[in-house]
Amino acid sequence: FQTVVLDPDPHSPAGLVSHQHIQTDYLDPIGLQKMAAACQAVTTEFENVPADALAQLATTMQVAPNAHAVAVAQDRRLEKSHFVNCGVPVAPFAVIASDADVEAVLKQAEGTSLMPGILKTARMGYDGKGQVRVRHPQELVHALQQLGGVPSVLEKMLPLKAEYSVIVARGHDGAMVHLPIQHNVHRDGILAMTQVWAGVCDSALEAQAISAAKSIAQELQYTGVLCVEFFVLEDNALVVNEIAPRPHNSGHYSLDACDISQFELQLRCMAGLPLTQPRLHSPAVMLNLLGDIWFGKLGEKSGSDPNFPEVLSLPGTHLHLYGKGEARKGRKMGHLTATASTQEQAHALANQAATILGIAAI
Numbered sequence: 001f002q003t004v005v006l007d008p009d010p011h012s013p014a015g016l017v018s019h020q021h022i023q024t025d026y027l028d029p030i031g032l033q034k035m036a037a038a039c040q041a042v043t044t045e046f047e048n049v050p051a052d053a054l055a056q057l058a059t060t061m062q063v064a065p066n067a068h069a070v071a072v073a074q075d076r077r078l079e080k081s082h083f084v085n086c087g088v089p090v091a092p093f094a095v096i097a098s099d100a101d102v103e104a105v106l107k108q109a110e111g112t113s114l115m116p117g118i119l120k121t122a123r124m125g126y127d128g129k130g131q132v133r134v135r136h137p138q139e140l141v142h143a144l145q146q147l148g149g150v151p152s153v154l155e156k157m158l159p160l161k162a163e164y165s166v167i168v169a170r171g172h173d174g175a176m177v178h179l180p181i182q183h184n185v186h187r188d189g190i191l192a193m194t195q196v197w198a199g200v201c202d203s204a205l206e207a208q209a210i211s212a213a214k215s216i217a218q219e220l221q222y223t224g225v226l227c228v229e230f231f232v233l234e235d236n237a238l239v240v241n242e243i244a245p246r247p248h249n250s251g252h253y254s255l256d257a258c259d260i261s262q263f264e265l266q267l268r269c270m271a272g273l274p275l276t277q278p279r280l281h282s283p284a285v286m287l288n289l290l291g292d293i294w295f296g297k298l299g300e301k302s303g304s305d306p307n308f309p310e311v312l313s314l315p316g317t318h319l320h321l322y323g324k325g326e327a328r329k330g331r332k333m334g335h336l337t338a339t340a341s342t343q344e345q346a347h348a349l350a351n352q353a354a355t356i357l358g359i360a361a362i
């Protein structure tokens, strides 16, 4: 397939590796026309592409996922009501869109039952951005100000035992397949590591998560790759956190550890090719490489890259750098997947690589 990328960023990493880069705003009508003229199928990789841009393209061509599904994923309010409609449990929450909402939350007994909580902007959040912890009801007004007063959702802070995600792919014909369940570890609200192997999750919970992910995709009439993030609470209850309407960071390991990657699944969905169930051929641990590892211990930026050759000298490491121009703290610059014949070996290998790169042990 030949590919065209529309991205306003002149240094767009995807633009660098595609056949054509249309560098313009997502809603530029001329850019969208050029794209429609050049392409047979369109998808979105970045979650905050305006759903309107997809809706416009969909008037003349195949767009997957559909604009409605993307719009739902872009707004935590719509997203949560979708989960509720699907009968999948969510964290207790309240929508905070006005002063009256704040007062209502503070007045109701609910005001205290949602505390301690996290206030999350309804739109445009990612990697823990657009979130503020709210320990006491008195902090709510200030927290909302910190977020610029935009419509938000107050969520109860839950006692998490673990976090998992499930990636499903759904074809135009409604057929669905999924990647093996992924165990995710976050640091400071950012995905740090994903572990995947048989038995990484209790099998009853795994079945529950896969079935919830499928019904969420089904009810959206979704086409393409969808990631569903879950929390497992201390009492083993499964709660859905959010969805990402695209190949997801927690599925990147599939490039190196599965016989079909999440990216191939996306292509098959777009091209109307058959979907077959991916098979994990090696236990895998994926480490995210944040911009932080380009900085020294004293916080100064080092002039050179981390010691990637040493990491690559370890059998079973797979390095992916995205070609982003500037390393910044907290910015996802790439990832490293460690594959091995056993989960213990994959884990030890990832730890060895982490030590070389200056990432805290996992």
Ligand code: ATP
Pocket (backbone or CB within 6 Å): 091, 118, 120, 125, 126, 127, 128, 129, 155, 156, 157, 158, 159, 160, 163, 186, 189, 190, 191, 229, 241, 242
């Ligand atoms: P991303 O786009 O990177 O997935 P995000 O900015 O959309 O992240 P969330 O997924 O909502 O943010 O939250 C990021 C992380 O913060 C979660 O993976 C989890 O570790 C923690 N977190 C979020 N909500 C809660 C909650 N209600 N209770 C406990 N922990 C939470």
Ligand code: MG
Pocket (backbone or CB within 6 Å): 229, 241, 242
């Ligand atoms: Mg998340």
